[in-house]
Amino acid sequence: MPQFNINVIIENKPTIRDPEGEVIMRDLMVKNGYTQIKGVRTAKLLKIVVEASSSQEAKQIVSKMCDELRIYNPVVSICSIEETGA
Amino acid sequence: MRIAVIVYPGSNCDRDVHHVLTNVLKVEADLVWHTDGNLKEYDGVVLPGGFSYGDYLRAGVIAAFSPIMREVKRMAEEGKPVLGICNGFQILVESGLLPGVLMRNVGLKFVCKWVNLRVENNETLFTKRYTQGQILSMPIAHNEGRYYIDPDGLSELKKHNQIVFRYVDADGKLSERANPNGSLEAIAGVCNRRGNVLGLMPHPERASEPILSPTGATDGLEIFKSMLNLGD
Numbered sequence: 001m002p003q004f005n006i007n008v009i010i011e012n013k014p015t016i017r018d019p020e021g022e023v024i025m026r027d028l029m030v031k032n033g034y035t036q037i038k039g040v041r042t043a044k045l046l047k048i049v050v051e052a053s054s055s056q057e058a059k060q061i062v063s064k065m066c067d068e069l070r071i072y073n074p075v076v077s078i079c080s081i082e083e084t085g086a
Numbered sequence: 087m088r089i090a091v092i093v094y095p096g097s098n099c100d101r102d103v104h105h106v107l108t109n110v111l112k113v114e115a116d117l118v119w120h121t122d123g124n125l126k127e128y129d130g131v132v133l134p135g136g137f138s139y140g141d142y143l144r145a146g147v148i149a150a151f152s153p154i155m156r157e158v159k160r161m162a163e164e165g166k167p168v169l170g171i172c173n174g175f176q177i178l179v180e181s182g183l184l185p186g187v188l189m190r191n192v193g194l195k196f197v198c199k200w201v202n203l204r205v206e207n208n209e210t211l212f213t214k215r216y217t218q219g220q221i222l223s224m225p226i227a228h229n230e231g232r233y234y235i236d237p238d239g240l241s242e243l244k245k246h247n248q249i250v251f252r253y254v255d256a257d258g259k260l261s262e263r264a265n266p267n268g269s270l271e272a273i274a275g276v277c278n279r280r281g282n283v284l285g286l287m288p289h290p291e292r293a294s295e296p297i298l299s300p301t302g303a304t305d306g307l308e309i310f311k312s313m314l315n316l317g318d
Binding site: 016017019020023044069070071073075076 | 143144147150151180186187189190192193194234235236239268
């Protein structure tokens with residue numbers, strides 16, 4: 001069966017503060033001259049290899065798993081799932 | 087009364103809790119590995135502090151899927167006392183036994199210090215030896231202790247009197263300074279609606295003997311005595 005590379009990106013909902021992103025922007029980027037930077041949000045990336053019959057099925061498996069195993073916390077986080085080339 | 091103290095890979099306050107139960111309070115308690123059988127012979131359970139599974143992915147989430155959690159959930163449903171301290175609190179919210187979530191401290195630093203807590207609800211299984219509004223001294227030691235819940239969840243918590251402890255200053259007043267991690271409404275501990283499941287970030291087991299307390303106070307001991315239904 002073919003394998004598919006699926007990326008899962010977990011980040012805080014837009015309404016939830018992300019102090020790590022705020023510090024990276026303020027204390028690293030803006031303070032060192034990159035004043036064009038107007039927003040930074042940190043996220044967690046899981047690169048997952050899935051065996052499935054199609055890309056569609058691979059994404060469905062990962063999506064179900066993310067909900068079932070609380071890979072992201074639905075109270076404060078959102079999770080997006082995309083297929084990548086490699 | 088016989089109490090189970092659950093041990094996960096990475097727990098590090100399990101022995102402290104066990105010591106307080108067996109040596110200070112002289113009750114029966116066992117350290118129980120998180121994959122071991124059942125908890126049928128126990129009258130209560132403590133999920134101790136530490137760093138279960140190295141806090142990977144999110145503090146508490148992997149432990150929340152441990153086999154023993156089925157038993158912990160059963161005990162919670164039966165109305166037996168379930169106490170989660172620090173990482174144990176994180177495990178309880180991740181397993182859905184308590185509402186809300188514990189996020190990284192607003193200051194992005196691990197915070198380890200003694201704090202003042204105000205008793206907001208003295209009608210739980212764990213707080214009946216306190217008076218309403220009593221100020222307690224206990225230490226915290228955590229990196230992910232910022233309690234959060236959405237506005238609907240917060241009003242549910244208030245409606246059902248589930249906020250048990252808040253961080254306050256020495257005079258018992260709320261202030262940004264007295265809130266060590268940026269918790270919503272300075273929440274330090276919450277319970278379920280029935281009041282038999284409590285999670286808190288502070289460590290009552292580290293505030294149970296005068297020799298370990300900067301003021302000699304043993305405010306934490308009352309939580310265990312209350313949960314064990316002990317007299318004076």
